[in-house]
Amino acid sequence: MISTSSASGPAISLKKVRRSYGTVTAVDDLSLEIAAGSFVALVGLSGSGKSTLLKMINRLVDPTAGEVLIADDNVKAIDPHILRRRIGYVFQNIGLFPHMTISRNIAIGLELAGEKDGRAERVAELLELVELPQEMAGRMPHQLSGGQQQRVGVARALATRPGLMLMDEPFGALDPVTRDSLAGQYKALHEKLGLTTIIVTHDMAEALYLADRILVMEAGQIKADATPAELLSGSVGDEAEALVAIPRAQAAHLIALGNADGAKKT
Amino acid sequence: MTEAWQQAFARVPELLAAHVQLSFSALLLAMTLCLPLAIWAARAPKVAGVILGFASLVQTIPALALLALFYPILLGLSALLGGEISALGFLPALLALTLYALLPILRNAVTGLTGVAPAAKQAADGLGMTAVQKLRLVEAPLAAPTIMAGIRTAAVWTIGAATLSTTVGQASLGDLIFAGLQTQNWTLVLTGCFASAGLAVIVDTLLGLIERGIRDRRKLMAWGSAAVIGIGLAIALLPMLVVRDDVVVIGAKGFSEQFILARLIGSRLEDAGYEVRYQDGLGSAVVFQAVASGDIDIYVDYSGTIWTNQMKRTDTVPADDMVSEIAKWSASEHGVTMLGALGFENTYAFAVRPEDAASRRLKTLDDLARVSSDFAFGTDLEFLERPEWEMVKAAYPIRFKESRSFNATFMYPALSSGEVDVISAFSSDGRIAANGFVVLEDRKGAVPSYEAMILVSDDRSGDAKLINAIKPLVGAITVENMREANYKVDREADKRSPRQAARWLDEQIRNGKDQ
Numbered sequence: 098m099i100s101t102s103s104a105s106g107p108a109i110s111l112k113k114v115r116r117s118y119g120t121v122t123a124v125d126d127l128s129l130e131i132a133a134g135s136f137v138a139l140v141g142l143s144g145s146g147k148s149t150l151l152k153m154i155n156r157l158v159d160p161t162a163g164e165v166l167i168a169d170d171n172v173k174a175i176d177p178h179i180l181r182r183r184i185g186y187v188f189q190n191i192g193l194f195p196h197m198t199i200s201r202n203i204a205i206g207l208e209l210a211g212e213k214d215g216r217a218e219r220v221a222e223l224l225e226l227v228e229l230p231q232e233m234a235g236r237m238p239h240q241l242s243g244g245q246q247q248r249v250g251v252a253r254a255l256a257t258r259p260g261l262m263l264m265d266e267p268f269g270a271l272d273p274v275t276r277d278s279l280a281g282q283y284k285a286l287h288e289k290l291g292l293t294t295i296i297v298t299h300d301m302a303e304a305l306y307l308a309d310r311i312l313v314m315e316a317g318q319i320k321a322d323a324t325p326a327e328l329l330s331g332s333v334g335d336e337a338e339a340l341v342a343i344p345r346a347q348a349a350h351l352i353a354l355g356n357a358d359g360a361k362k363t
Numbered sequence: 364m365t366e367a368w369q370q371a372f373a374r375v376p377e378l379l380a381a382h383v384q385l386s387f388s389a390l391l392l393a394m395t396l397c398l399p400l401a402i403w404a405a406r407a408p409k410v411a412g413v414i415l416g417f418a419s420l421v422q423t424i425p426a427l428a429l430l431a432l433f434y435p436i437l438l439g440l441s442a443l444l445g446g447e448i449s450a451l452g453f454l455p456a457l458l459a460l461t462l463y464a465l466l467p468i469l470r471n472a473v474t475g476l477t478g479v480a481p482a483a484k485q486a487a488d489g490l491g492m493t494a495v496q497k498l499r500l501v502e503a504p505l506a507a508p509t510i511m512a513g514i515r516t517a518a519v520w521t522i523g524a525a526t527l528s529t530t531v532g533q534a535s536l537g538d539l540i541f542a543g544l545q546t547q548n549w550t551l552v553l554t555g556c557f558a559s560a561g562l563a564v565i566v567d568t569l570l571g572l573i574e575r576g577i578r579d580r581r582k583l584m585a586w587g588s589a590a591v592i593g594i595g596l597a598i599a600l601l602p603m604l605v606v607r608d609d610v611v612v613i614g615a616k617g618f619s620e621q622f623i624l625a626r627l628i629g630s631r632l633e634d635a636g637y638e639v640r641y642q643d644g645l646g647s648a649v650v651f652q653a654v655a656s657g658d659i660d661i662y663v664d665y666s667g668t669i670w671t672n673q674m675k676r677t678d679t680v681p682a683d684d685m686v687s688e689i690a691k692w693s694a695s696e697h698g699v700t701m702l703g704a705l706g707f708e709n710t711y712a713f714a715v716r717p718e719d720a721a722s723r724r725l726k727t728l729d730d731l732a733r734v735s736s737d738f739a740f741g742t743d744l745e746f747l748e749r750p751e752w753e754m755v756k757a758a759y760p761i762r763f764k765e766s767r768s769f770n771a772t773f774m775y776p777a778l779s780s781g782e783v784d785v786i787s788a789f790s791s792d793g794r795i796a797a798n799g800f801v802v803l804e805d806r807k808g809a810v811p812s813y814e815a816m817i818l819v820s821d822d823r824s825g826d827a828k829l830i831n832a833i834k835p836l837v838g839a840i841t842v843e844n845m846r847e848a849n850y851k852v853d854r855e856a857d858k859r860s861p862r863q864a865a866r867w868l869d870e871q872i873r874n875g876k877d878q
Contacts, residue, residue, distance in 0.1 A: 157485075157488060178491040178492060178493050178496075181488070181491030182490070183491075186489035190481075191482060192482035192483050192485050192487075192489075193486070194500075195480070195483070196580065205490060206490055209491060209492060
């Protein structure tokens with residue numbers, strides 16, 4: 098029962114998936130294969146369709162056309178709430194239930210699944226996993242900082258041992274320091290648990306740091322599909338290069354500042 | 364003074380229990396209706412618009428009018444369903460109050476449910492909650508404080524408006540207020556007001572504590588307050604469990620003479636071993652239907668009223684013929700027994716101030732017609748709508764400068780203070796003589812005769828013991844005694860309660876028999 102490395106993330110397959118809202122097409126005939134255990138980042142500007150794409154995987158949004166397969170199962174054939182209980186979902190606004198203790202928030206997935214035994218142990222294990230002190234279990238969400246709340250959000254998503262994690266700008270509302278440490282810790286969890294993770298972000302630096310594969314979306318389509326190394330080498334194309342240019346310029350600026358400062362001191 | 368308070372307080376427990384029963388039932392029914400509607404409305408904005416629109420519309424109808432409206436509606440329904448529905452008492456009061464309680468509960472519930480943080484709802488969906496789980500685990504608990512606030516508002520409104528249910532014959536703390544207003548017994552009015560206001564404040568406080576308990580997640584506070592409310596309800600509902608099947612219900616319209624006569628009949632029945640309950644303040648139109656349907660067992664009405672209002676007759680016949688025709692009609696059409704006339708008449712009497720009578724030479728209604736364009740007319744609340752007024756206008760060319768309706772209690776002071784110049788007084792009212800008002804003669808006989816008579820419902824007319832107990836009252840009350848009894852209740856100083864006046868009247872009857 099107590100095991101954190103048993104989960105093995107499934108492969109995901111999208112076949113000619115399209116989603117329209119009236120005349121607006123958010124995702125446009127998109128096909129994509131995601132290998133089991135990979136960490137994929139979806140980047141792109143607001144309105145590029147990355148969130149819609151993510152939500153079609155756990156059926157928070159149903160595609161207008163096309164198919165979504167998780168480990169060869171067509172998601173259309175699965176009851177949405179059953180499907181979602183097997184998939185971890187973390188999003189920017191966290192959405193902890195303000196009237197429940199942290200412990201009940203984390204265990205809510207187990208409650209929904211009707212698992213009665215070992216809830217307290219699982220909560221303790223998850224708190225440890227997301228590096229929160231055990232005494233948090235009895236607190237209410239409003240007593241926690243934003244970073245602590247999102248740790249709880251991650252713990253809640255992991256409670257039912259999903260193989261697949263969908264993260265929609267999970268660290269977007271956090272301060273840079275918290276964000277950096279949480280991202281790093283999540284990356285370690287991803288590896289330790291053998292998850293398949295798809296993360297939506299518009300922070301290219303975060304994508305470069307976390308993911309082993311980066312998909313650049315624009316107008317409902319994938320404009321670039323590359324590893325971080327390929328993106329940084331500039332061999333992928335102009336759209337990707339434009340996105341990478343910003344963190345690269347920032348990094349160069351910081352290095353230059355450091356050098357200038359160093360020069361003054363010597 | 365202390366006796367007046369004691370008498371008023373003595374009626375509080377029973378009326379308070381009835382008040383609580385009614386308000387609680389209405390609130391419970393409103394909640395049962397509203398909560399599913401609110402859940403639906405919270406998911407469909409168009410539905411919300413329609414439902415809230417309807418509830419708001421209901422709210423614009425005055426509570427009193429809403430109560431009055433249910434009487435004809437239920438009467439119609441009852442006719443359709445073979446007379447199984449009682450159009451008076453608990454049911455119309457319950458329905459009107461329920462409608463009145465809808466808006467605050469609905470509005471708050473919809474606000475509460477639509478106001479649940481989108482992030483919490485998104486998380487619920489993302490975690491794989493079904494719609495029912497989402498409602499139970501997330502939406503309902505988060506909306507609960509707002510919903511509770513709506514229930515609290517509705518409770519206070521309902522308790523307040525329930526005092527008006529007296530007018531459709533449902534017992535409530537309003538009985539004290541209405542009876543007190545009619546007889547100028549301010550002790551009674553104050554007792555009714557304080558009791559209903561006190562009830563509202565207590566319920567509001569307790570519901571407020573529950574609301575706070577939910578909001579701050581203090582279970583002890585919420586459950587403790589709920590327990591106090593539960594105990595209060597249990598005490599109020601207890602009397603319903605006690606079966607009282609042989610209570611004789613005596614009806615009365617909303618003025619002193621009716622209260623006194625009801626008590627007089629009641630005391631005779633109590634002497635004969637019956638348990639008696641009074642239903643005071645029934646409207647003229649309502650009260651006959653009530654005895655016909657068996658909602659009340661006995662009451663006193665006036666021949667002219669039945670003649671014009673119920674039989675729709677506009678001709679005038681000699682008083683004795685009228686009484687016997689009414690007896691035949693009521694028995695054949697409604698199964699109501701006319702037991703007999705009490706011996707006095709209470710007709711509409713046009714009364715003026717003695718100074719005016721002297722200076723403008725007023726003796727008859729013809730004289731009144733002559734000066735009517737200078738005169739302001741004061742009436743009770745129903746006279747202007749009654750056929751008798753049409754009959755008077757048809758017989759005499761009367762056109763008043765203006766007409767104003769008063770609660771009967773205030774009609775006499777309005778005449779003496781000069782606010783109006785002529786009133787449609789009641790001939791058996793002691794305040795005519797006490798004020799020295801001059802009654803104008805109806806020489807053309809436009810106003811029918813108003814012999815007071817006892818009417819008994821079909822259910823009770825076969826009860827020989829009951830009939831024998833009240834039969835001696837027939838023909839036993841002189842108009843002088845009735846005036847005196849009325850005046851004891853209506854006068855400003857040294858007031859008596861209707862029960863005391865009835866006791867005095869009973870003594871006069873027994874002395875009269877002895878002599």
